[in-house]
Amino acid sequence: xxxxxxxxxxxxxxxxxxxxxxxxxxxxxxxxxxxxxxxxxxxxxxxxxxxxxxxxxxxxxxxxxxxxxxxxxxxxxxxxxxxxxxxxxxxxxxxxxxxxxxxxxxxxxxxxxxxxxxxxxxxxxxxxxxxxxxxxxxxxxxxxxxxxxxxxxxxxxxxxxxxxxxxxxxxxxxxxxxxxxxxxxxxxxxxxxxxxxxxxxxxxxxxxxxxxxxxxxxxxxxxxxxxxxxxxxxxxxxxxxxxxxxxxxxxxxxxxxxxxxxxxxxxxxxxxxxxxxxxxxxxxxxxxxxxxxxxxxxxxxxxxxxxxxxxxxxxxxxxxxxxxxxxxxxxxxxxxxxxxxxxxxxxxxxxxxxxxxxxxxxxxxxxxxxxxxxxxxxxxxxxxxxxxxxxxxxxxxxxxxxxxxxxxxxxxxxxxxxxxxxxxxxxxxxxxxxxxxxxxxxx
Amino acid sequence: xxxxxxxxxxxxxxxxxxxxxxxxxxxxxxxxxxxxxxxxxxxxxxxxxxxxxxxxxxxxxxxxxxxxxxxxxxxxxxxxxxxxxxxxxxxxxxxxxxxxxxxxxxxxxxxxxxxxxxxxxxxxxxxxxxxxxxxxxxxxxxxxxxxxxxxxxxxxxxxxxxxxxxxxxxxxxxxxxxxxxxxxxxxxxxxxxxxxxxxxxxxxxxxxxxxxxxxxxxxxxxxxxxxxxxxxxxxxxxxxxxxxxxxxxxxxxxxxxxxxxxxxxxxxxxxxxxxxxxxxxxxxxxxxxxxxxxxxxxxxxxxxxxxxxxxxxxxxxxxxxxxxxxxxxxxxxxxxxxxxxxxxxxxxxxxxxxxxxxxxxxxxxxxxxxxxxxxxxxxxxxxxxxxxxxxxxxxxxxxxxxxxxxxxxxxxxxxxxxx
Numbered sequence: 001x002x003x004x005x006x007x008x009x010x011x012x013x014x015x016x017x018x019x020x021x022x023x024x025x026x027x028x029x030x031x032x033x034x035x036x037x038x039x040x041x042x043x044x045x046x047x048x049x050x051x052x053x054x055x056x057x058x059x060x061x062x063x064x065x066x067x068x069x070x071x072x073x074x075x076x077x078x079x080x081x082x083x084x085x086x087x088x089x090x091x092x093x094x095x096x097x098x099x100x101x102x103x104x105x106x107x108x109x110x111x112x113x114x115x116x117x118x119x120x121x122x123x124x125x126x127x128x129x130x131x132x133x134x135x136x137x138x139x140x141x142x143x144x145x146x147x148x149x150x151x152x153x154x155x156x157x158x159x160x161x162x163x164x165x166x167x168x169x170x171x172x173x174x175x176x177x178x179x180x181x182x183x184x185x186x187x188x189x190x191x192x193x194x195x196x197x198x199x200x201x202x203x204x205x206x207x208x209x210x211x212x213x214x215x216x217x218x219x220x221x222x223x224x225x226x227x228x229x230x231x232x233x234x235x236x237x238x239x240x241x242x243x244x245x246x247x248x249x250x251x252x253x254x255x256x257x258x259x260x261x262x263x264x265x266x267x268x269x270x271x272x273x274x275x276x277x278x279x280x281x282x283x284x285x286x287x288x289x290x291x292x293x294x295x296x297x298x299x300x301x302x303x304x305x306x307x308x309x310x311x312x313x314x315x316x317x318x319x320x321x322x323x324x325x326x327x328x329x330x331x332x333x334x335x336x337x338x339x340x341x342x343x344x345x346x347x348x349x350x351x352x353x354x355x356x357x358x359x360x361x362x363x364x365x366x367x368x369x370x371x372x373x374x375x376x377x378x379x380x381x382x383x384x385x386x387x388x389x390x391x392x393x394x395x396x397x398x399x400x401x402x403x404x405x406x407x408x409x410x411x412x413x414x415x416x417x418x419x420x421x422x423x424x425x426x427x428x429x430x431x432x433x434x435x436x437x438x439x440x441x442x443x
Numbered sequence: 444x445x446x447x448x449x450x451x452x453x454x455x456x457x458x459x460x461x462x463x464x465x466x467x468x469x470x471x472x473x474x475x476x477x478x479x480x481x482x483x484x485x486x487x488x489x490x491x492x493x494x495x496x497x498x499x500x501x502x503x504x505x506x507x508x509x510x511x512x513x514x515x516x517x518x519x520x521x522x523x524x525x526x527x528x529x530x531x532x533x534x535x536x537x538x539x540x541x542x543x544x545x546x547x548x549x550x551x552x553x554x555x556x557x558x559x560x561x562x563x564x565x566x567x568x569x570x571x572x573x574x575x576x577x578x579x580x581x582x583x584x585x586x587x588x589x590x591x592x593x594x595x596x597x598x599x600x601x602x603x604x605x606x607x608x609x610x611x612x613x614x615x616x617x618x619x620x621x622x623x624x625x626x627x628x629x630x631x632x633x634x635x636x637x638x639x640x641x642x643x644x645x646x647x648x649x650x651x652x653x654x655x656x657x658x659x660x661x662x663x664x665x666x667x668x669x670x671x672x673x674x675x676x677x678x679x680x681x682x683x684x685x686x687x688x689x690x691x692x693x694x695x696x697x698x699x700x701x702x703x704x705x706x707x708x709x710x711x712x713x714x715x716x717x718x719x720x721x722x723x724x725x726x727x728x729x730x731x732x733x734x735x736x737x738x739x740x741x742x743x744x745x746x747x748x749x750x751x752x753x754x755x756x757x758x759x760x761x762x763x764x765x766x767x768x769x770x771x772x773x774x775x776x777x778x779x780x781x782x783x784x785x786x787x788x789x790x791x792x793x794x795x796x797x798x799x800x801x802x803x804x805x806x807x808x809x810x811x812x813x814x815x816x817x818x819x820x821x822x823x824x825x826x827x828x829x830x831x832x833x834x835x836x837x838x839x840x841x842x843x844x845x846x847x848x849x850x851x852x853x854x855x856x857x858x859x860x861x862x
Contacts, residue, residue: 047497048496048497049495049496080524081551083520112472112524112551114605114607115549115605116523116524116583144585203608203642205639230702231701232667233665272702273701273734274667274702275732307701307702307732308733308768309730309732309767309768343733345767346767347765376767377792377795378795378812378813403815405812418845418858419812419845419853419855421841421843435841
């Protein structure tokens with residue numbers, strides 16, 4: 001029961017206090033002149049003079065789930081400018097509570113632009129999400145809109161027994177988790193053999209701002225499913241220094257975190273033309289494991305990213321060890337995480353002072369599980385975190401190459417004019433082996 | 444005294460009426476722009492005090508510019524979708540707010556496809572483009588083409604935009620300049636304007652003084668999965684071209700590209716030129732990870748007897764460039780110079796690159812240590828003595844670019860300069 005307790009409280013409260021959803025009446029309050037066989041309807045702030053039009057998200061989803069003809073055609077929902085409520089599909093914390101909203105499939109929600117169409121949560125609901133999708137929901141598509149969870153913890157809650165989705169030109173925003181594959185409910189543990197949803201993203205931005213968070217932070221948490229992200233930005237920018245985190249802090253989290261207890265989790269994420277950014281301020285509170293990562297690949301997680309960049313920027317005063325990429329070892333019956341990042345760029349930055357000396361890693365794991373070769377920019381000094389940190393960047397033996405441009409016949413590469421190729425090597429005190437002189441570089 | 448009181452009452456009534464009028468027109472959240480509005484309600488006929496319509500139609504961009512900013516006045520709480528049908532329409536303007544009014548913006552300009560809807564400025568106007576945006580907030584453009592004479596998109600002031608599935612074209616004015624994106628200001632306002640681009644193609648053609656897909660001097664751009672191309676099509680052979688680069692940064696301009704292609708091409712042009720992929724001056728800041736920077740100064744067809752040069756990345760600034768993971772193509776013509784990197788600035792160029800293996804070094808110049816390649820025909824030789832890599836050998840040696848070596852390459856396997 002580690003973590004997400006507030007979700008439990010919220011769900012139990014909903015079970016106890018929510019009135020039965022009146023979605024048996026068609027078209028229901030808030031929808032106007034609806035054709036049950038329509039293949040195109042609208043969600044608008046005002047439906048004056050419009051047919052096949054709903055004015056609230058709740059009315060819309062109730063109508064879609066309960067009022068359409070049998071075997072309906074795929075439905076396009078044209079969403080006008082403005083802010084609308086939650087899109088809830090088959091979501092409930094427990095499997096079949098009486099107040100579960102109706103499920104539906106094969107629906108496209110097309111907004112009026114990421115800066116003009118917003119889905120938001122009701123006032124005061126800090127543990128729900130603008131989009132909540134659960135059992136029985138499949139083949140849902142969202143485009144040209146913003147999922148605005150600025151007032152709550154989450155952007156999208158996608159329960160593990162839901163189906164596939166496609167997202168194009170969408171901005172997702174949450175405070176703890178932008179995208180959350182929800183595996184917590186007792187009967188909805190991840191079971192990849194039965195259901196392993198696929199989520200495809202194009203031209204989108206998924207973001208968590210980490211304001212006043214009390215648990216973990218991830219722009220994207222892939223616990224149960226496969227995600228393919230193209231031309232997409234993942235940004236976790238923790239803006240509060242008062243955090244007391246009980247879970248991981250990562251821009252992208254993949255697989256099963258053994259400390260969260262659910263050992264059925266499995267995640268796979270493929271990125272192309274995309275960016276992963278993690279930004280954190282200084283903090284002194286006890287954090288979960290004192291780790292901040294751009295990408296954390298837990299056991300049973302897989303990452304493939306062959307261009308783009310992983311960029312971690314942390315205050316030098318933050319005591320956490322930072323990683324661009326951390327690939328965890330096997331845990332119990334769970335296999336080790338795996339990553340393949342040939343071609344991707346990496347940036348590690350520690351800003352400001354004081355530098356408390358916590359280590360900065362480009363990649364951690366093993367060469368068998370973290371396939372992550374990287375050629376650093378040439379220079380007269382070893383790779384260090386940006387912004388003036390005195391420490392050197394840690395990495396795996398053999399994974400990193402670097403051309404030091406002021407080498408000569410000595411091994412410490414100072415004052416010469418020869419460019420020598422250095423290879424990362426944990427056996428060397430400096431962490432680098434000079435392949436031209438065939439000796440460890442001096443520290 | 445009574446007159447003054449009456450004047451106040453009248454003024455208050457006018458103010459309230461104006462507010463009410465705005466509130467009624469706020470009901471319109473979709474404005475259609477069509478070549479022919481047919482039976483659609485004309486936006487200009489809506490009664491500001493009694494309107495109940497949620498959408499209306501206009502048949503010219505001039506009327507859109509007037510009605511949108513003068514009557515409807517979009518806001519964050521009451522944004523607007525400008526839904527443009529197929530066809531070609533005139534320039535779109537988002538003017539700076541005046542008289543202490545809130546900033547303009549909050550509009551999605553959505554076409555019917557980038558080969559179907561075009562916003563065009565046919566004749567050059569100083570300070571304006573086909574799209575002109577002045578301190579505009581949260582603007583979105585998608586599914587359309589923007590075509591400008593001289594300047595396609597003109598930006599000034601603070602604010603933000605997002606572009607998705609858009610084509611941007613700029614043709615030169617009198618052969619002098621063509622900008623896809625042009626920052627009117629040379630210094631960044633506060634807060635700094637930020638622009639996101641997805642799946643967009645920017646193309647400029649035919650200018651000799653400035654042929655730039657982007658000239659960013661004050662704004663920050665995040666460019667995903669697109670193409671920026673500057674081509675010398677229509678420039679008369681024999682001319683001298685001073686600046687042809689798809690991305691040019693100066694002032695505080697910032698450009699970050701991912702999974703994209705930046706191309707400078709001479710096409711059929713034959714004259715004096717250095718085709719440049721990316722040009723960074725002043726405090727410009729450039730990042731690119733994934734994709735390619737291509738500077739090609741060889742004719743696409745026919746022959747050209749003029750030496751033409753090409754530079755992948757030209758840095759004269761004082762800030763920073765970072766491009767790990769980006770490929771380069773640099774092609775000169777005849778005895779022109781092919782430079783992958785040139786740095787005459789005071790800032791930092793971080794641009795490592797690994798060339799394909801070959802029996803000969805790549806015919807480029809670069810910065811010391813920045814370029815690697817494996818030479819495949821080197822002969823065995825004692826350590827720290829020069830190895831013969833001019834054929835006959837079977838050893839593969841790692842070469843590193845070095846301007847201290849006469850050959851410009853250091854044999855890192857042997858520990859000596861390549862002969």
